[in-house]
Amino acid sequence: MATSSPFPYPSGPADGTPVGGSLRHAHWWQRPWVRYGAPSTLLAISGLVILALVREETGTEGFLVGLGLAVLPVPLLLASFRWLDRVEPGPWRNLLFCFAWGACAAALIAIVANSFATRWIATATADPSSADTLGATVIAPVVEESAKAAAVLLVFLFRRRDFTGIIDGVVVAGVTATGFAFTENILYLGTAFGTDQMTGGTGIASVTAATFFVRIIMSPFAHPLFTVLTGIGFGVAALAGDRARFRRVAFPLAGLLLAMGMHAMWNGSASFGEYGFFAVYAAFMVPIFGLLTWLVIWTRQRELRTVREELPAYAVAGWLDPAEPYALGSMRARRIARAHARRHAGRGAAREVARYEAYATSLAFLRHRARRGRAGAGFTVREQELLGELWRRREAARPALVHAARVTSPPPPAMAPPWPVHGVYGAYGANSAHGAYGRPHRPAPHPAYNPYRS
Structure with a gap:
């Protein structure tokens, strides 16, 4: 985990302890058998x-x-x-x-x-x-x-x-x-x-x-x-x-x-x-x-746009890979990530990727509400819970999401070379755009264009 992260690792949910204390001190109507049994019976x-x-x-x-x-x-x-x-x-x-x-x-x-x-x-x-x-x-x-x-x-x-x-x-x-x-x-x-x-x-x-x-x-x-x-x-x-x-x-x-x-x-x-x-x-x-x-x-x-806008802050802090906000903000990339995990690691890995996507989306929405002053008093606790869920699934989900980002990221834009291109008919001839032998000229993209490609 990156040492520059401003968020402490959420050890509470990781060890299985319920946030807010043990259920032994909960009221009787808060017990699971009441909360689930009464509606089911009704x-x-x-x-x-x-x-x-x-x-x-x-x-x-x-x-x-x-x-x-x-x-x-x-x-x-x-x-x-x-x-x-x-x-x-x-x-x-x-x-x-x-x-x-x-x-x-x-x-x-x-x-x-x-x-x-x-x-x-x-x-x-x-x-x-x-x-x-x-x-x-x-x-x-x-x-x-x-x-x-x-x-x-x-x-x-x-x-x-x-x-x-x-x-x-x-x-x-x-x-x-x-x-x-x-x-x-x-x-x-x-x-x-x-x-x-x-x-x-x-x-x-x-x-x-x-x-x-x-x-x-x-x-x-x-x-x-x-x-x-x-x-x-x-x-x-x-x-x-x-x-x-x-x-x-x-x-x-x-x-x-x-x-x-x-x-x-x-x-x-x-x-x-x-x-x-x-x-x-x-x-x-x-x-x-x-x-x-x-x-x-x-x-x-x-x-989806909210996911793409809010998650980069966690990528900067080291909780996410820089490619993940892009992949998590695209339904097509999400499907590709789940398929990639299923193909290389089985159905269990695909389910973990799906859970990772859901937790990351909840985290993005939580941060969005917090920036607008609507997250409530439990923002910090909930944020730590979600970050902990993501961190536990990073080994299964991160490679699949990075792969999906590489597959679905937009192609490099067409860039004109800084020198004149001369075809068989001269600089402005009919074939000038295709080089001397009629082949398309493909300039190399700028190195900083796409951070998702290796």
Whole structure:
């Protein structure tokens, strides 16, 4: 390790001692069996209850048909959100919790609350049709978006270290909404199949086919799109400093209200006339989907730029090789580094490189927040933890990242020689740019051009 480094080597995490003291003095609710066991038990019970309710509503055959059709868009949506999260990938357990919360807890809350509210409105007004419309356009958006937002809030509060910006909010909210839409699609498709069984509908004219086209083909992104607005609000709050309490409360609430408004407009599109659904779809859903897609991709590129700008300070201090900030700021270079490690040292080395990339990205974001005064009191401890994780993996990761930097670094710029080049037709002849024998002239690059090449 370079002696010029201003950072002391973080011996705390290296010896396995938890930062902040032993768990023997932690409160009972901070113990691992409580923190992991209680949510798992709650989600398991919710899953069993929602399974029984949906099966009772659709029947066994309808449930199986709905399950088989509803699962089709799930891998694509999850892969999309995971792709967005590749710059600083969060733990799988967070995503698993969010999907399970959406599919089990949020769906159960929505079914119970929506049914109760609709029945109460129908009894109070003695008008079941208006109760259904009011329930779909007012009650359902409020209940469902609040239930999905609860998962985002829980991750924001209890997994704050993994929730650092807009992309994290988008991923957490999107995965939660994907789980919710999965359960809801089972219910709708299974009910549609039961209707076709009773009426004899078959083929493309069946209710099942129409429901599949609208919910799976045209709008698989509807629920994720609504809840992503809430996630963006929490992401902006995560970027705010500890003293910006108003922003930390106002932006999540604003995102939740926008999500409810879009959801209400989507549910109410059927009451806008014969072509109301298609008008709302074309005029609002598709443009907003495109705008949010551009926003998250732009944010992803900005995160990579932050990595390239913040990590050179640690290279100067001796913690990183000078080539690493360039490689860590490029997704292509990261892939090449993992492939290089896998090819020469096996899958275990590739996993170590992936972990190294994730820790380095977290370090860059931490330093970026610190320079803006938003890192909080635990900056030094967290920085030492991340530096320790990088230092323990340097032997496996550094050669692969240096190789990736050499492969992906830009080629030397074309430089005109300081002397005139004379071709067979003279200094300005047709072949003058290719030398006397028609061969391209390749001047040697300046020695200081590329520090990544040996």
